[in-house]
Amino acid sequence: MKRWTSGLDAEQGAAIHGLILPNSWYPVRLWNDLVDRYIAQFGGGDPQSFRQVAEQVAETDLNTFFKVLLKMGSPALVLRRASSLWERYFDVGVMEPVERGPRHFLLRLTAPRSVERGPGPVTCAVGVPAWQERALRSAGALGVRSTHVACRFKGATTCEFDVIWP
Numbered sequence: 289m290k291r292w293t294s295g296l297d298a299e300q301g302a303a304i305h306g307l308i309l310p311n312s313w314y315p316v317r318l319w320n321d322l323v324d325r326y327i328a329q330f331g332g333g334d335p336q337s338f339r340q341v342a343e344q345v346a347e348t349d350l351n352t353f354f355k356v357l358l359k360m361g362s363p364a365l366v367l368r369r370a371s372s373l374w375e376r377y378f379d380v381g382v383m384e385p386v387e388r389g390p391r392h393f394l395l396r397l398t399a400p401r402s403v404e405r406g407p408g409p410v411t412c413a414v415g416v417p418a419w420q421e422r423a424l425r426s427a428g429a430l431g432v433r434s435t436h437v438a439c440r441f442k443g444a445t446t447c448e449f450d451v452i453w454p
């Protein structure tokens with residue numbers, strides 16, 4: 289953590305403490321910086337290395353403020369609340385669930401493409417599917433897969449996640 293934060297300015301340094309605390313909120317520009325920094329310094333440049341961070345964030349949060357939701361809910365209930373769950377993490381963008389079947393959802397993320405104003409390409413391509421899979425497993429969806437099928441950074445107007453479990 290120290291090596292990661294050493295290149296940050298004071299404002300960023302103060303805000304980074306949010307990253308290791310659950311239930312915190314970050315300016316999205318700083319969040320994108322942190323993701324890139326993590327991948328460069330700890331992931332050998334591989335965006336997939338961010339997956340373990342997203343899983344850790346999910347795990348920490350699931351043990352605290354999502355505990356009741358998971359205990360009372362089903363995987364479908366968690367996904368139906370995708371919009372308010374997204375707002376727990378980001379103050380930009382809208383995550384909208386579309387129910388396709390009893391164990392099949394499409395999640396649609398509408399957000400700015402600029403990394404100054406919206407969640408960046410690693411967050412949607414790696415972080416969101418990792419978070420969803422980890423959270424839904426906790427809600428009982430064994431074998432759940434979240435696939436990033438359309439991306440704002442690859443020509444689509446929204447990011448889309450196909451979420452399905454057996």
Ligand SMILES: [Zn+2]
Pocket residue numbers: 409412413436438439440441447448
């Ligand atoms: Zn995307």
